[in-house]
Amino acid sequence: xANLVWLRDDLRLADNPALAAASARAEPTCFVYVLDxxxxxxxxxxxxxxxxxxxxxxxxxxxxxxxxxxxxxxxGAAAKVIPTLAAxxxxxxxxxxxRYGHGAIVDEKVRLALRRxxxxxxxxxxxxxxxxxxxxEGKPFRAFSAFWRRAASGPAPRQPRPSPRxxxxxxxxxxGDQIEDWRLIPTAPDWSGRIRGTWQPGERGARKxxxxxxxxxxxxxxxxxxxxxxxxxxxxxxxxxxxxxSPHQLWHAVEGAAAGKIRSELGWREFAWHTLxxxxxMAKRNINQAFDALPWEEPYExxxxxxxxxxxxFPIVDAGMRQLWQTGWMHNRVRMIAASFxxxxxxxxxxxxxxxxxxxxxxxxxxxxxxxWQWVAGTGLHAQPFFRIFNPVLQxxxxxxxxxxxxxxxxxxxxxxxxxxxxxxxAPEHVLTRAGVRLGETYPLPLADHSAARARALNAFLQxxxxxxxxxx
DNA sequence: TTTTGAGTTGTTCGA
DNA sequence: GTCGAACAACTCAAA
Numbered sequence: 014x015a016n017l018v019w020l021r022d023d024l025r026l027a028d029n030p031a032l033a034a035a036s037a038r039a040e041p042t043c044f045v046y047v048l049d050x051x052x053x054x055x056x057x058x059x060x061x062x063x064x065x066x067x068x069x070x071x072x073x074x075x076x077x078x079x080x081x082x083x084x085x086x087x088x089g090a091a092a093k094v095i096p097t098l099a100a101x102x103x104x105x106x107x108x109x110x111x112r113y114g115h116g117a118i119v120d121e122k123v124r125l126a127l128r129r130x131x132x133x134x135x136x137x138x139x140x141x142x143x144x145x146x147x148x149x150e151g152k153p154f155r156a157f158s159a160f161w162r163r164a165a166s167g168p169a170p171r172q173p174r175p176s177p178r179x180x181x182x183x184x185x186x187x188x189g190d191q192i193e194d195w196r197l198i199p200t201a202p203d204w205s206g207r208i209r210g211t212w213q214p215g216e217r218g219a220r221k222x223x224x225x226x227x228x229x230x231x232x233x234x235x236x237x238x239x240x241x242x243x244x245x246x247x248x249x250x251x252x253x254x255x256x257x258x259s260p261h262q263l264w265h266a267v268e269g270a271a272a273g274k275i276r277s278e279l280g281w282r283e284f285a286w287h288t289l290x291x292x293x294x295m296a297k298r299n300i301n302q303a304f305d306a307l308p309w310e311e312p313y314e315x316x317x318x319x320x321x322x323x324x325x326x327f328p329i330v331d332a333g334m335r336q337l338w339q340t341g342w343m344h345n346r347v348r349m350i351a352a353s354f355x356x357x358x359x360x361x362x363x364x365x366x367x368x369x370x371x372x373x374x375x376x377x378x379x380x381x382x383x384x385x386w387q388w389v390a391g392t393g394l395h396a397q398p399f400f401r402i403f404n405p406v407l408q409x410x411x412x413x414x415x416x417x418x419x420x421x422x423x424x425x426x427x428x429x430x431x432x433x434x435x436x437x438x439x440a441p442e443h444v445l446t447r448a449g450v451r452l453g454e455t456y457p458l459p460l461a462d463h464s465a466a467r468a469r470a471l472n473a474f475l476q477x478x479x480x481x482x483x484x485x486x
Numbered sequence: 487t488t489t490t491g492a493g494t495t496g497t498t499c500g501a
Numbered sequence: 502g503t504c505g506a507a508c509a510a511c512t513c514a515a516a
Contacts, residue, residue, distance in 0.1 A: 148513075158493055159513050349495065400508050401496045478509070
């Protein structure tokens with residue numbers, strides 16, 4: 014008699030329904046985490062996520078061991094690893110919290126492979142199950158407002174539950190990997206210095222981040238969230254991504270005027286996951302297939318390098334890309350500007366940008382990353398009209414008016430007056446000299462002529478319409 | 487049943 | 502300098 018609890022994107026003790034359900038039973042229980050880089054459809058973690066995963070798993074293992082339990086580590090395709098382990102420990106019941114999209118497809122295979130061992134699954138990482146929020150035709154919503162209205166008309170998200178006071182005893186003599194065997198953290202070279210200084214992965218770090226957000230900036234969230242230099246966002250995204258905090262905990266922790274806005278951002282997270290559940294290949298294919306015909310440019314490697322490393326010559330774009338490279342995270346507003354620059358100004362396929370974000374973001378998840386890239390590119394759901402092309406200068410001036418954000422991440426421009434901080438090429442020579450800026454030397458000239466690039470992108474999207482009209486005729 | 491209006495995140499142009 | 506219109510196409514719900 015034993016239980017098996019399979020932990021995945023839910024690396025927490027508190028408000029963890031699968032863990033709580035197993036803990037309510039007295040039998041010996043085995044907690045396992047599987048590094049699955051083999052199951053088709055599941056994307057292997059990017060480098061920044063691997064760094065995070067190392068500490069999240071190690072932290073959870075330490076928390077479990079403080080309660081007399083342990084976390085067994087296994088590696089391989091889940092449909093092999095889980096049934097093998099279940100058989101080895103003689104599990105008569107298997108628990109997990111549900112995944113979505115390809116995760117759900119893999120889980121179904123595991124359930125079949127477990128044959129007669131009963132499986133109990135739980136809703137843990139989304140506020141609303143995809144099956145619970147559908148339009149009148151029983152299909153997934155394609156517009157956020159209607160989606161969120163429908164969600165609000167149903168029962169409110171449940172209250173979060175505290176961690177179980179005590180855990181059932183471990184199953185004896187179960188072998189497992191050491192986390193070091195997985196080589197998740199970079200060694201040659203170790204590029205994780207600035208990331209390490211920015212984040213504390215794990216449930217304890219998530220709690221601290223939440224408390225700091227509630228104390229310092231939750232009330233400013235509604236007015237300041239769009240200003241990357243204000244640091245008014247919660248920065249909880251990687252903790253949510255690895256399930257070190259549940260959306261229910263955040264939902265119920267916020268109150269007051271900004272609560273609705275914060276919850277609505279959780280709503281976008283829900284919407285992305287529901288969309289992934291309906292379009293599991295969202296990271297590979299345009300949600301709207303009409304845009305398969307878009308004439309993306311074959312990007313110059315030099316241009317891609319400039320974009321990735323923050324050397325495009327547009328200060329707000331470069332600040333964002335450097336924040337990403339250095340810290341594994343980028344402010345949401347700046348993600349949109351940087352993504353718009355790649356897909357519209359350089360006319361580069363959104364999948365190339367998505368892949369870079371996947372590799373470098375600590376919070377990249379299979380739903381939100383491709384969903385938001387498709388949203389910006391205009392190939393997904395149509396709340397975003399394609400002619401809505403961000404002007405990197407105007408966006409910088411509007412959302413970083415004093416240039417605080419640019420000065421932080423593009424120090425070679427720090428001495429420029431605010432008037433020119435977002436368009437150094439427009440500054441008079443003596444202003445540049447006084448600020449120590451030599452364009453083309455200390456800071457690059459702009460990689461694109463935004464006005465011409467905008468016209469080219471508009472034209473590319475208009476061709477799609479013409480093609481479609483020609484087809485209907 | 488049909489029509490109408492609104493819809494996360496914008497920019498440009500011309501009056 | 503400010504302001505309104507125009508820039509597609511489609512989803513969804515209210516009238």
